[in-house]
Amino acid sequence: MLNTETPSSLHTALDTYPTATLTAVLIDDQYHAVRAVRAVAARIAQAVDAALPRIQAGGRLIYAGAGTSGRLGVLDGVELLPTFSWPNERAIGLLAGGQQAMFIAIEGAEDNTEQGAADIAHLQPQADDVVLLIAASGTTPYVLGALHAARAAGALTIGLANNPATPLLLTAEIGIGLDTGNELISGSTRLKAGTAQKIALNTFSTALMVKLHKVYGNLMVDVKPTNVKLLRRTVSLTMHATGHDEKTCRRILEECDFHVKTAIVALQRRISVSAAGQLLEQHRGDVRSALESAIPDAPHMYHRADEKLSP
Template sequence: MPTRGHLLTEQANPASQNLDQLTPLEFVDLFNQEDQKVLAAIANAREVIAQAITETADRLRQGGRLFYIGAGTSGRLGVLDAAECPPTFCSPPEMVQGILAGGRAALVKSSEALEDRARDGAAAMIEHQIGPLDVVVGITAGGTTPYVQGAITAANEQRALTIFLACVPSQQVPTNAQIDIRLLVGPELLTGSTRLKAGTVTKIALNMISTGVMVQLGKVYGNRMVDVSVTNSKLFDRAVRIIADLTGLEREPAADLLSKSGQRVKLALLMHWTNLAPEAAQALLDHHHGQLRTALNAFQVTPS
């Protein structure tokens, strides 16, 4: 296997050359200092991240799916982001999916050797029946992971939208993905341990992509998650508070409105502001593709 020591993610960080001699407080301060580079890396990639949000939302609006694929830490972060979409946005579980080299077992037990098989990444694309409306985000801190490279190539062949997310410059590791996101946080404090800054910046980028896409899909009104899935007492309380805050209702009538809507916050809000029955309000929402603000504008209602 060719050496990867030239990669930005594998280089030694001069700032931490005496890492083993630092006091815990000095270690924390240095760690914090290095993490400032994470936000700078996100800012430098702002335009291409926005492009990824726009193009992904367009595909999902037409019935497509979003797949994150990776190995090790990168893959686990993708699985985590995908798993959080249904409870946060009430999105169907199949809409955003995480694919990890080694499968479910690799979530808790290292299976890093599996990342070296490009054919497995390609096979995952076939298994999930990737098509032209789908989006595949290949996540690899060092950019060279064969599992991810194989998936991107196979997804391109199926005319899916492909996005490459890496923490090395494109000059070091080129990609044939259609959208190329480079998050350059520099060498890690612990040389080569890309679960650190590279992992942090990846988590932020995935947060931005999935949240931005869901905003575009009408899952948010203002800054409230109006498609939240009411599946436990905490989320029930949050749903009631959202309704109460946006409508000015007291808690009891807000909870009653939530109940009449079938535990659907967005529908409850539309019912309140239009005085429509649940069935009519749902039909109005469906006509406007789940976009609450668009439905309200069409009904010529301005919430107070």
């Protein structure tokens, strides 16, 4: 029997606990998720380093899973657009049972190996694509079908599972075993197994975005301002990074369609928004590199005299 399916010997009278005790026990059990992910930090780092050149070459992040695992994959990919301006077409979530399975449990969808392979094949994967395959059991047929199709296409495959030495971990190019053990409520892998998957996916995708220069210092400077809250955030991020006042930052942000990276470089280097964009392009979007580089002493690159910024 898989570890995640084995009944726990702890709290066998869970259904009799007072509410305060019940909630405390459920929360405390989640600490195992953090420890499980921390134990494979080196494997996650290996996955990031293997994925980076492929993504830099134009590859896509493709997530494949079923049930809770699949939904966590979809969630991770969807959040990359507003957080890091990562295009939706380069973060694709495949879920057993299709889009409707995001909201309704589709019984039996996870057992379809052929559909997993077909869903991957439909995307026409290439060698630069990175496919993350997520299954608590490590044996889910849909995910294994997707895995074999992705490997056959030459894509990088990264498997995440909560049971050691399972087919997913043994067959993926990089297997990340999140050994969370048995669940407090037997077999309910939406508990700490799911938490560990969420932490691992967050860690992988965030580290990858940092390596892609989507972060300056610890500021998310490639944020996509898709709502009022994020629009305000672009202003506060620019103020924090440059030390300039709100009025100045907002004016420069308006010139560059609220692209924080461009605003920071323009303000810090005292150059035009256009020149800042060119400088960032030359340095592959790396704000730090753009700020530290030499720039030509060309008058057209600077703000007009009436736009000069105070020190």
